[in-house]
Structures are given as structure tokens and as C-alpha cells.
Amino acid sequence: MSAPLLLLALLACGGANDETLVDELRVMAVVIEPPEVAPGATATITTWIADPDDDAPEALVWTCTNLGDGCLEAAEPTQGTTVGEPADGVIVTERMAPPAFAPIVADGETVLPVLLWALACAPGLCPAVDLAASAPAIGTDDADTLTTFLGDPITGAEALPLVGTSLALAQIQVSARATPLVNPLVTPVDPDATLVVGVGASLDLAFTIDAPGVTTAYGYTTNGGFDAAEYEVVDGAVTLTWFGSEEPGDTELWVIVNGEDGGSAVWHAAATVE
Amino acid sequence: MPLLPLLVSFAAAQEPAVPAAPLAPTSTEPQPPASPAVLGPSLPVLIFQAAATYPPDALAAGIEASVLLELDVDATGTVVAARAVEPAGQGFDEAAEQAARSFRFTPARDADGAPAAARIQYRYRFTVARAAAPSVEGIVTDTATGLPFPGLDVRLVRDDGTVVYAITNAEGRFVVSGLPLGPWMVVTSPAGHLTTSAGVEIKEGAVAQVTLRAEPVADEGGGGELLTVQGKRATTEITERTLSQEEVRFLPGTGGDVVKVVQNLPGVARSPLGVGQLIIRGTAPEDSAYFLDGASIPIVFHFSGLSTILNGDIVGEVAYLPGNYGARYGRALGGLVDLRTKEELPERSRGYVSLDLFQGTAYVEQKVGERTALEFSLRRSWIDSVLTPILSGMGSGGTFRAPRYYDAQARVFHELKSGGRLDAIVLFSDDRFSVVGAEDEGVAIGLTTTFGKLRARWIQPLADGWESELTVIGGPEGQAFGFDGDPEAAYERSFGLGLRQEFRKDYDDTSPVGWRIGADLQGGRDSFLYNVVAFSPYESDAAWNFAPAIYIEPTVKLGPVIVTPGLRADALVYDFGYAEGALDPRLGVKIVAGPTTIVKASVGRYSQFATTRQLAPGGDGNPDLTEAWSLQSSAGVVQQLPLGLSLEATAFYNRLYDLVVGREDRFKFFSGPPPVGPFDEEPYANEGTGRVCGTEFLLKLDADKTLGLLSATFSNSIRIDRDGEKELFTNDQPFIINALASQELPKRWRVGVRGRVSAGDPYTPVVNRVYDMGSRQFFPVYGERDSARLPPTWSVDIRIDKEWKFRKWALTTYLDLQNAFNVQNPEVMSWTYDYSEEDPISGLPVIPAFGLRGEW
Incomplete structure (x- = not known):
């Protein structure tokens, strides 16, 4: 029961x-x-x-x-x-x-x-x-x-x-496998993009992922949040949407990519909510 | 001070010198003493007069008579002998003599003014005119046998202390005429039975009907605590005022279900989220047993707990025994509920159709000839459709599975010319979850419970007061757990057959020893499959089993003391070589301490064998397991109070031994709440113990137009695991208080309120967490098991009914506000995704359930 x-x-x-x-x-x-x-x-x-x-x-x-x-x-x-x-x-x-x-x-x-x-x-x-x-x-x-x-x-x-x-x-x-697991590579589509978002506004973060097999991306921030807990990487690309919070300030962003069988990669950057 | 002497003395003080006040004659015209044989200077004066029953044939023929009686009155004013010295024949003499033996006089006085015995004459007159205008008609029967009580004192008590006596005739019937208008209590205390009472309203030009059914005090043996919630024709039935199903139907929070009233009685813990679990006296739900007429059935409530699996109109009475029950019951460590079907023919054919927020019901009871009745019932819930908007409104926006159930019953009841009763019932119940909610994408979890039973029973009176009851029950039952697209990823199935034969004889005035002797045989084939690797390793097995039991339970009446020793022997055999036995001695003592007081105490052993899954070697079972058992003890008092009140207080102490522990890493597919770690992952073993102690109180009011119930339980239930660690029982609730009241109002309105307050359940706190980098999920680090407790819960349910009576049918509508104050009671502890904060799951919000019922 x-x-x-x-x-x-x-x-x-x-x-x-x-x-x-x-x-x-x-x-x-x-x-x-x-x-x-x-x-x-x-x-x-x-x-x-x-x-x-x-x-x-x-x-x-x-x-x-x-x-x-x-x-x-x-x-x-x-x-x-x-x-x-x-x-x-x-x-x-x-x-x-x-x-x-x-x-x-x-x-x-x-x-x-x-x-x-x-x-x-x-x-x-x-x-x-x-x-x-x-x-x-x-x-x-x-x-x-x-x-x-x-x-x-x-x-x-x-x-x-x-x-x-x-x-x-x-x-x-x-x-001792002949082809061991390798880590994915995560690269921002625009490495020079200004990571600034207005209070309550959003910013898309696009990445290319170089990895064999299925990978999943996760976004984290110390200010605001991403619109999903996890993102499926499709055709080696993924776009995460970051929402700034109601309070301006400096923040950090992490995008973490995990391979299906193991291996991971991290993209980390400072950002600003204003 | 017992109630009755108090009332008598009060009444005597009010009317000490009114010898023949026409207060309570039953078709009589009492006369003062004609020619008393004087033994002293002061004659006895009649202060209470029992009403005689007018001989039916004479009444029908319009024959009147008077009988001159000679009465021996002792020094206390009690009539010790009555003889007709001028007989009238035709049954008048016996009726007058019987009534006169219950007369009460002031004592005669000798020359010194001291009380003395006296012999007087008394003329008892029967007149048709008085007989034709009775105030109250009633009958008193035995709940166990259905037989009437002849020659029984029945007291009618008024608020001002007035007491009127009546005597039942050979058919157990009594009639009282000439009562002042207003509310009266009808009370009777048959020897060896609980005092039973009912309120009655005497109205101008109307004859109140009352049925009293007295419960044998030792009927369930062992001095156990039978608390009967009455069905349609159960313990006390009187127009508009008894605790019949018709009135239970109006109680808020019960969904109109007579069995659900049990959840408000002492000893029953509040089940999480209101699901249909019965957690009785601090024992696990799977440790309690459910019966249909003494034969085991797998469940008593549908999934949601909203409804019993059997229409309450087919159930005659519901016996709830929280512990220390007699030897006829076994195979359970905890309490039990026995649904007992009706044993009487209906007075007329009837039926109804009802529709409410949760379910639709159709019911028909049809008399066929003079000795046969048929019943049919069909129910279908639609809570799945109702819950969708409610749950969506709670903001989750996800997909839910809501319970959906069917049940159907067909029954035939036949009274044999030999005095026996023969009945058969077919019942079917099907519960399953259906997907509801915002995203009907097919949740990978499902649960179904289905069973069908055929139960046939033959009750036959035998010679010398013995009675035989033979019951055969059988049919399939199964539970299945669907997971990840497989509707039967796990299941437990069985096909069982049960045979129960009992011979019984109640003690009476001629034989102070009663007996209950029986055999209870069960057998069948069980199979199970657990193929959900996310929760447990693969397990599968099937086995034949046979579980015979025999029991003997004499009841010895030694004056006011009733002793019920009992012995039950159980065995369990499996075809894989398992064979175990258990011997359970039990003893109960009840003392009828007064006309309104019963003191009771009992102690006994109760055993429960392990389940097929726990034993079967084909799975992960341990065939070396023996039976778990409990040593139950209790003591208490039942006290009748004025104005229809009764109070029961019981203290209990149960020790649990050889409990099966282990394999807690498993998901509990079919019983109990989802486990929260840490778990005992070792193999099954009889290495658990425990103790439960507590006190229970029940104050019940069955008064004119008002029905009330106040129950309170204070208890503590702990378990000691295989490592000797002491922990709280998962559903330990130190206090549980329920208050129910239903009031009939003018113009067929009725309003009811239920309030519930209880301690929250224990839970295992999360003290830290581990972040897994691979899954990017947090996993909890648990603290000491069940070392934290949810906050107390409370809720109020309100119900309003309105009935319209038409010439051939009646329509009732009701609004049942469940959780009327929309209290967000924490029901189950949950946590945020990272376990940084507790985020308990609350119970259902306020639900305004509206219903219609058309009855003919």
C-alpha cells in the first residue's frame, strides 16, 4: 500500500x-x-x-x-x-x-x-x-x-x-585497453564574448563539444541560474541559457561536460550581472 | 460509583411514595396490594414497575385480563418470588409473574422500623387500550449468535434520573407504553455480555423502534478488545440515532465508509498521506491481518485508502481488534480487522446509486421469498480524473499516477428451515494506477493489486446450544509492480484455498462453560518475481504451501468473573522442505464489576510466519527462519456513563521477538512506505526484537441526534536490530487524538466535524551528502536511523448532508470538506536536490468533495 x-x-x-x-x-x-x-x-x-x-x-x-x-x-x-x-x-x-x-x-x-x-x-x-x-x-x-x-x-x-x-x-x-577513454573538449563558440547580462535578463552561451559518443552538458553559476539542469549535446554543439538574478554583481560560470562512459571537461569564466 | 445504583437512588428519592405511578406500564393497569399478608407495621411500596409484555395472541384478539399475584419481597425491596394466585391463562400469568420479579419496592418495616421481608398481593391488569399505544418497541439479541434474550431486564433512563423497567418476552422483544415525551436511554446488561445502550426519542403519536445487540464479553476470547463498529444491522440499531452504517455514512473524513471509522479508533496510527494502511498498536502494516468472516483476505482498503474493498452495506459489522484477541485468530503479530457479513434477512428490498468526487456505487438488496436475499454491489473510482487538476494545481507540473479501483460483490443469503444460515459471496477487487497530470508521457512505474474470492458459509445450530460454522474461501490474488515499460517487473501471486470449521457454544445460566473449538486450514501456491535491478537483484520462485491451525477456547463464568483461556497451534509447510510450528497460549479475564463496569486483563502469545519470499531458497530467502512472535498483554476498564456515554481505557505492553530483519536494501514494492536508509543489507534472520507500550482511551457518545467519538492513544514503539541498536518504529506516533461528531438537525440536515491531531512519524535525517561527479547528483549521508521526527499534524474535516424524502425514494446530497483549513501537514520527509535543506512532502490540500445518493 x-x-x-x-x-x-x-x-x-x-x-x-x-x-x-x-x-x-x-x-x-x-x-x-x-x-x-x-x-x-x-x-x-x-x-x-x-x-x-x-x-x-x-x-x-x-x-x-x-x-x-x-x-x-x-x-x-x-x-x-x-x-x-x-x-x-x-x-x-x-x-x-x-x-x-x-x-x-x-x-x-x-x-x-x-x-x-x-x-x-x-x-x-x-x-x-x-x-x-x-x-x-x-x-x-x-x-x-x-x-x-x-x-x-x-x-x-x-x-x-x-x-x-x-x-x-x-x-x-x-x-590496458588499446583505445582508452578520453576527455571531451569544450570550446565556446565565441571565446571573446562579453559575459555580461542584465538583471533578470538572459544570455545564451554556445559551445562546441568534441567528444566521441553521447555527452551531457551542465551549467552552474553563483548568480541566477541556467534554464535547465542538464543539456543534451547534439551534433557536437550545445547552447545553455543563463539568467541573471535580480541582484547585480560578479559571478562565476561553469559549464561541465560529461561523457556517457566517463571523462569530463570544464569551461569556467567570470561574468557580471548588471 | 456505578451508574445504575446512582440513578435508582436518585429516582427513589424523588418519588418514594408513589406506588403505582403510570409511568411505565406496558399494557397494564397496576393495582395496589389487595390483601397483604402483613409481616410488619409498614408495607412495601412499589417504586419501580417493570412492564409486562402483552401476550401477542391475546392482544390480537382484544382480550383483556387481570392477574392477582402473590409477591415475596425481601428486606431490600427486591421481589424474590412471584406467583399467580388468580390466574388468567392465555399467557397473562407468565407475563405478569415475569414482570413482577423485576419490581422494586421500598422495604417493609417491622415494629422497630427495621427493614423486613414481606409477602403481598398485587393485581396486574392488562388492557388493550394501553397496549395499543406503546411508546417504545424493541428487541435484544446476541451479536454472536443472533438469538434473542428472553426474560431480560431492560432499563429506560431519563435525564432526570427516572428509571423504567421492561422485560423481554420469549422472542427477546419488549414494549413500553406511557413514557413521557423526550429523550430516553435504553440500557441492558445481559449476563456475560457488555452493557449495550441506545438513545431514543419519544414523540407524540409515534412508536420508537430500538434494537439492542449485546456483545459477549468473552466472545473473542482472551479478554480481547473487541470494539465493534456496527453495520446496518449491527450492535445497536435505532431509528436515526444508533451507530449504524447509515450514520457512520455521515461522519466527515470517513468517506461514508464504515470500515474507515476504524482509523479513528484508539490504537490506530495515522497513515502517511492518508493511504489505506492500518498501523495498529505500533506494529507494521504487514503485521496486521484482515479477514472476511474469519477467513483471510489480502487487503481491506483500496490503494488510496478512500474506500474499503467491500461495500459497507454488505458488511454487517466490522470487528477491530487491536490486540489480545482470541484463539480463533492468528498468523499476525499486530491487530486485525474482521469484516463480518450480515447474518439476517433484510426487512425489505432496497438499493441505491451514489456518485461522489471519488467513486460511483450501485447497490441492490433484493428479498426472494421469505428466506432468501440477494445483494449486488459495483463500484468504480474516478479519482484519477479528479486528482489531475488538484495535483497540477500544487505546482509540480509533472506527471502523476493516481489510484483507480473497481470492486464488485454478489451475495446470496438463505435461512434454512432448520434454523441455519447459508450464504455465499463472490467478491472481486482491482486496483491500479493510471497516468494523470500535465504530461501523459507514461511514467515507468505502476502498481496493481487484484484479487477475487469466493466465500461460502454455513452456520447451523446444533443440539444443546452448540453451533457449527463452516467457511470455505478461495481464489486468486496478486500484486504487480510495473517498471520501465514492463507491467510485471515484479509480482507476487498466489492462489489460496481456506477451510474453516468452528464449533461453539456460549455459556449460559445452566452451563457456566462456553466453548469455541475450530480448525483453520489454508493452502495454495505462491509465486513471485523481482526483476527490477534498479532496486534489487533478480529473484524468482514458486512454492506450494499448507498452513493448518487448530484452536480451542473455553470460557468459564465464575460469578462476575469470566475467564477465557485459549490455545492455538499453527504450522506452515512448504514443498521446498520447510516445516515450522507455533503454539500460542492465551488467557483473558473479564470481571463484570457492576451493571455498567467491566474490568479486563489479558496476556497471550501471537505468532506470524515469514513470507514466501523471505523463506524461498529460489530467491534470496532463508529457509531457516522461524516464526516471529509477540507477547501481548493489556488491561483496561469499560465504563458506561450517563446520557449514552461510554468510556474505555486500556493499557497495553507488547514484546516482539524473532522479528525478521534484513534485505532492507530492497525497494518495498507492495507494503510499507519507501525505505529511507541506512539499511540492514544482511540476509534475512530472526534477529529483531521490539517493544510497544501505551494507553488508549475511547469516549463514545450515542445520544439523541448526536453521535460522537473521542479517541486518544499515547504509545511508544521501538525496535532493536540485529546489532542491538535501539531505534524508533518507523510509524511510531507518541500521541494520536481523534474527535468525531455528527449532529442531526431539523429538516433532514446533518452536520459533522472531525478533528485529528497526531505526532509526526520518525524519519532518518540526512547529515551530509556526497556529490558524484559522474552522474552529477548528490547522494545522502544518513544520520542515526529514525532519529528525527516530522512535526505534529492536524486537520479538520467538515461534512454537511441534506436529505430529501420522496414517496418512493430519497435523495441525499453532501459536501465533505476534507482538510477544511488546508493545512500543509508534512507527511514524508524529502530534501532539496543537494540535501542542503529539508523539503517535506505535504498531504493533500483542501478537497471539497460533493456527492449525491439516490435510495429506494
Whole structure:
């Protein structure tokens, strides 16, 4: 007899446009380049963080290669973590795909994921960030505490405040495939366009997308919003409509493109509502 | 202080010296003592006179008579013996003697002024003129057997304390004449039965009709708490004033459905969004059971909860037993509802057609000859069409699926010349969701519930007060969940056959022991499929099963104490090698503490086997599961109050053991609200326990032109999971208060109001979230399970009815304002897309339901 409840719960949710407004600290995107690597190869990880409240957040980025007994990275001196304050909203780091995957993916077909986590926190809210920054020696209580958090950050997040923290999850694909996954490319049709919109007015943002397969575009802003939560890329092109809010001011825009099988790209720009 | 002694003493003080006031004669002309045999200087003075029943044949023939009686009156003023010393024959003597035994006198006084016994003579005169102008005619019968109560005291009580007595004749009928105009209460307390009462209005030139049906106090065994909501011919029926279906039909918020009144009774929690769940005494909806004449049926409400699956006019009475019921019922941890079809022939053929906002109904009851009646009912909802504009108006603009249901019943009832009753009913119910809303694009989710049953029953009186009831019920039932274009992506189906044979005998004055002995056999084939990978792994299996049960329940009356021990043995066998049994002893005690007071207490074991899906090895079942069981205990008091009021208070404490836990990662396709994590994802196991405790109060008013119900439940229900973690039951509601009132007004207007206040349900809060870069969606991080609670809810429903009577038919229109104040009660917790804020789903807005009913 749960059907009315269920169906109303499932179907009564709406207001997709709200999802495009970023009004709090948030890990916006994680771009892994290349998105699919061979065991032992290195990928560059770019983490985009929105900070509309100017919280000057700290960020912790780490990987967890779990073969059934915690993260392999726990044995590393840094436990696979990168800690720091984003520069212009970006933290860049590198990670090597675990060589231990080599025999598993040697068939050239198997693809294994390595979980990549990114945690952004307003200063002082996340003990794990501080612990990672102190680089505790393996075997100490602090290291054990950090290891526990890094191995199960979902449980760890139960103790974090909801406001002022943002935990995100991505995956590094590890394989020995001959044609690995690649990231799409997102390019504005008019790179020199003036990104200014009047209060309450709208501005179309057109992009070309270079990617194999089906891709989806998502627009985000810290002022106003986009007219849809997601856009289907058709024939390598997509146009997003950005609405300025009722209050003028500087803002940031993100257009994030995800490939159907993985891989992503980010276009980011400053803009103005006047 | 019990009510009756209070009223008697009050009346005695008012009219202590009026020996033969013509207040309550029933076709009699009482005479003062003719030649008293004096045993003291002061004679007894008649203060209350029971009315004798005029012998029908004599009355028909216009024969009048007088009978000189010799009465032995003891020192308390009670008549201990009555004999006709100048008999008149033709039934007059017995009627006069029977009436005189209920007379009340002031005590005789000896020389010292002390009360003393006395022997007096008394002339009882029967006159046709008085007999021809009765004020009230009535009958008293037993709800369990339908048999009348002969020789029973019936009291008629007026607001000023006046009490008038009448005695039922061999057919259980009584007549009272000469009553002053105005409201009276008719009260009777048959031995071993609950006191039953009804209000009656004495009008000039009219004869009020009243039917009282007394409920055996130990009928359900175990001292259980049978609370009967009466159907058309149920417990108390009197023109315009009883809690009959005709009046329940007018109660706001019930949709005119007699079964829905149960949702307003103590022990029943408010179900989210008003769906048709019965959450009884802190147990899950699937732990309660539904019966049709004692035989199991899968559901009792249609999807929406707007209507019962069986037309209330076919239902004679609805028994709601929140717990501690007798051994005849089993296979449930929680409460139960038993829809009992009528066991009497209709007085006349009738029918109606009704149309309202939600459904249309056609019903016909046709007498065929003197012993047979036929009934037909057909209903079809159109709520899917109604909900479209309402839901669209709520601003979502999306697509919805609204419930749509059909049901149909055909029944034949036949009274056998042997005194038995034979009836058969075919019922069919079909529920499904239809797509409504702004975008009819075909939502990928659907749900259907369909079942058909044939139930045949033969009730036959046997020798020495025994009665046999044989019931056979069978038919298919199934539920299907459609997903992503597959209308049966998941289903559970069964074809079951049930056979129930019960022999019973009520205790009486000659035999203080009653019996209920029976066998309850069920069997069939169950099959299920779960092929919705979005919610659960693939599961499929089918199995034959057989579930026999036997029970025995004696009832022993020891003076005012009625003890009902009971024992029920259940077993469940599957063809995949499963075999389990359960033995449930139960004990109930009721004490008739006074003419208006009953004290009760009970304790018992109640078991419930796991479902086929939980057991079947072909799915993810665990064939090692044993039965879950509860130890239920309760104690309470039922007190009749003046002016048609009654108060029931009950405290209960239930322990739950060996509850089946696990596999909560599954979507609950067919029962219960959608789960909100975190979930127990381990295999099924009997590793859950729990406890439920609470108190329940029910104040009921059945007065002249007014019907009222005030119920309150205060309870706490917790569960302890396999890890020993204590958590609240998903639908734990610490307080639930319902108030219902319906008032008849002049010119056939009626207005009713229902108010409901209850605590909100617990829910699991979201304490953080994870943003998945691949899907670009947020996923919740849950806090402690069910550690937060929705705000309290309240609502008011208002209903106004107007009836027009024509020569051969009547038309009723009504406006039922549901949620009249448009309260946005949070029903289910939801969150914004990023889980940054709580965004609860509210219940339905104000719905002005308008309806028409034409009856002939």
C-alpha cells in the first residue's frame, strides 16, 4: 500500500533550475587527464571548487584503491592525499594508477576504478584535512584516524557539518585497453564574448563539444541560474541559457561536460550581472 | 460509583411514595396490594414497575385480563418470588409473574422500623387500550449468535434520573407504553455480555423502534478488545440515532465508509498521506491481518485508502481488534480487522446509486421469498480524473499516477428451515494506477493489486446450544509492480484455498462453560518475481504451501468473573522442505464489576510466519527462519456513563521477538512506505526484537441526534536490530487524538466535524551528502536511523448532508470538506536536490468533495 506515497515522493519533486545555482561551498568538478590510464601510469587531477561565500576553503584530494582490505594508499607516507588551498578555485595534483592492477587488467578489456575523493572545507571544520596537512607518521593514532576517514569517508562525513563542507566522488579508470577513454573538449563558440547580462535578463552561451559518443552538458553559476539542469549535446554543439538574478554583481560560470562512459571537461569564466 | 445504583437512588428519592405511578406500564393497569399478608407495621411500596409484555395472541384478539399475584419481597425491596394466585391463562400469568420479579419496592418495616421481608398481593391488569399505544418497541439479541434474550431486564433512563423497567418476552422483544415525551436511554446488561445502550426519542403519536445487540464479553476470547463498529444491522440499531452504517455514512473524513471509522479508533496510527494502511498498536502494516468472516483476505482498503474493498452495506459489522484477541485468530503479530457479513434477512428490498468526487456505487438488496436475499454491489473510482487538476494545481507540473479501483460483490443469503444460515459471496477487487497530470508521457512505474474470492458459509445450530460454522474461501490474488515499460517487473501471486470449521457454544445460566473449538486450514501456491535491478537483484520462485491451525477456547463464568483461556497451534509447510510450528497460549479475564463496569486483563502469545519470499531458497530467502512472535498483554476498564456515554481505557505492553530483519536494501514494492536508509543489507534472520507500550482511551457518545467519538492513544514503539541498536518504529506516533461528531438537525440536515491531531512519524535525517561527479547528483549521508521526527499534524474535516424524502425514494446530497483549513501537514520527509535543506512532502490540500445518493 505504499504506492501513493512512493509515487508522489518520486514524482512530486521538481524545480530543476534551482540545481544550477551554486550558493555554497561546493566541489564543482574533478577532471582526470587522461580519464583512463594504465597501471603505473600517472593522471593529472584538476579539482574545481566553488566558494561563493569566500570561505577560503581548504581541500583534501585523495585516492583509495580498495582490493578488499582498506586503501592501498594507506601504506604510502602521505596516504595518497593532496592538501591545500585552491588557487583560483582549482587544485591540481597527480596520481599514479596502482601497478597492482596490472595483472587484473592485462586482458586488455577489464576496466577497474580507483575511487578519487575530494573534500572541501571551510577552515577548521574538517579534522581530516588538518590531519592530512600534518602528515602524521604511519602507525600513530593520528595516522590511524586519518586512515579510517580516508577509507570510509561516507561514514566520516556523518561527523562533518553539512554547511561549509563538500565531499565529492570521482573515478580514475584503470585498464590496458588499446583505445582508452578520453576527455571531451569544450570550446565556446565565441571565446571573446562579453559575459555580461542584465538583471533578470538572459544570455545564451554556445559551445562546441568534441567528444566521441553521447555527452551531457551542465551549467552552474553563483548568480541566477541556467534554464535547465542538464543539456543534451547534439551534433557536437550545445547552447545553455543563463539568467541573471535580480541582484547585480560578479559571478562565476561553469559549464561541465560529461561523457556517457566517463571523462569530463570544464569551461569556467567570470561574468557580471548588471 | 456505578451508574445504575446512582440513578435508582436518585429516582427513589424523588418519588418514594408513589406506588403505582403510570409511568411505565406496558399494557397494564397496576393495582395496589389487595390483601397483604402483613409481616410488619409498614408495607412495601412499589417504586419501580417493570412492564409486562402483552401476550401477542391475546392482544390480537382484544382480550383483556387481570392477574392477582402473590409477591415475596425481601428486606431490600427486591421481589424474590412471584406467583399467580388468580390466574388468567392465555399467557397473562407468565407475563405478569415475569414482570413482577423485576419490581422494586421500598422495604417493609417491622415494629422497630427495621427493614423486613414481606409477602403481598398485587393485581396486574392488562388492557388493550394501553397496549395499543406503546411508546417504545424493541428487541435484544446476541451479536454472536443472533438469538434473542428472553426474560431480560431492560432499563429506560431519563435525564432526570427516572428509571423504567421492561422485560423481554420469549422472542427477546419488549414494549413500553406511557413514557413521557423526550429523550430516553435504553440500557441492558445481559449476563456475560457488555452493557449495550441506545438513545431514543419519544414523540407524540409515534412508536420508537430500538434494537439492542449485546456483545459477549468473552466472545473473542482472551479478554480481547473487541470494539465493534456496527453495520446496518449491527450492535445497536435505532431509528436515526444508533451507530449504524447509515450514520457512520455521515461522519466527515470517513468517506461514508464504515470500515474507515476504524482509523479513528484508539490504537490506530495515522497513515502517511492518508493511504489505506492500518498501523495498529505500533506494529507494521504487514503485521496486521484482515479477514472476511474469519477467513483471510489480502487487503481491506483500496490503494488510496478512500474506500474499503467491500461495500459497507454488505458488511454487517466490522470487528477491530487491536490486540489480545482470541484463539480463533492468528498468523499476525499486530491487530486485525474482521469484516463480518450480515447474518439476517433484510426487512425489505432496497438499493441505491451514489456518485461522489471519488467513486460511483450501485447497490441492490433484493428479498426472494421469505428466506432468501440477494445483494449486488459495483463500484468504480474516478479519482484519477479528479486528482489531475488538484495535483497540477500544487505546482509540480509533472506527471502523476493516481489510484483507480473497481470492486464488485454478489451475495446470496438463505435461512434454512432448520434454523441455519447459508450464504455465499463472490467478491472481486482491482486496483491500479493510471497516468494523470500535465504530461501523459507514461511514467515507468505502476502498481496493481487484484484479487477475487469466493466465500461460502454455513452456520447451523446444533443440539444443546452448540453451533457449527463452516467457511470455505478461495481464489486468486496478486500484486504487480510495473517498471520501465514492463507491467510485471515484479509480482507476487498466489492462489489460496481456506477451510474453516468452528464449533461453539456460549455459556449460559445452566452451563457456566462456553466453548469455541475450530480448525483453520489454508493452502495454495505462491509465486513471485523481482526483476527490477534498479532496486534489487533478480529473484524468482514458486512454492506450494499448507498452513493448518487448530484452536480451542473455553470460557468459564465464575460469578462476575469470566475467564477465557485459549490455545492455538499453527504450522506452515512448504514443498521446498520447510516445516515450522507455533503454539500460542492465551488467557483473558473479564470481571463484570457492576451493571455498567467491566474490568479486563489479558496476556497471550501471537505468532506470524515469514513470507514466501523471505523463506524461498529460489530467491534470496532463508529457509531457516522461524516464526516471529509477540507477547501481548493489556488491561483496561469499560465504563458506561450517563446520557449514552461510554468510556474505555486500556493499557497495553507488547514484546516482539524473532522479528525478521534484513534485505532492507530492497525497494518495498507492495507494503510499507519507501525505505529511507541506512539499511540492514544482511540476509534475512530472526534477529529483531521490539517493544510497544501505551494507553488508549475511547469516549463514545450515542445520544439523541448526536453521535460522537473521542479517541486518544499515547504509545511508544521501538525496535532493536540485529546489532542491538535501539531505534524508533518507523510509524511510531507518541500521541494520536481523534474527535468525531455528527449532529442531526431539523429538516433532514446533518452536520459533522472531525478533528485529528497526531505526532509526526520518525524519519532518518540526512547529515551530509556526497556529490558524484559522474552522474552529477548528490547522494545522502544518513544520520542515526529514525532519529528525527516530522512535526505534529492536524486537520479538520467538515461534512454537511441534506436529505430529501420522496414517496418512493430519497435523495441525499453532501459536501465533505476534507482538510477544511488546508493545512500543509508534512507527511514524508524529502530534501532539496543537494540535501542542503529539508523539503517535506505535504498531504493533500483542501478537497471539497460533493456527492449525491439516490435510495429506494
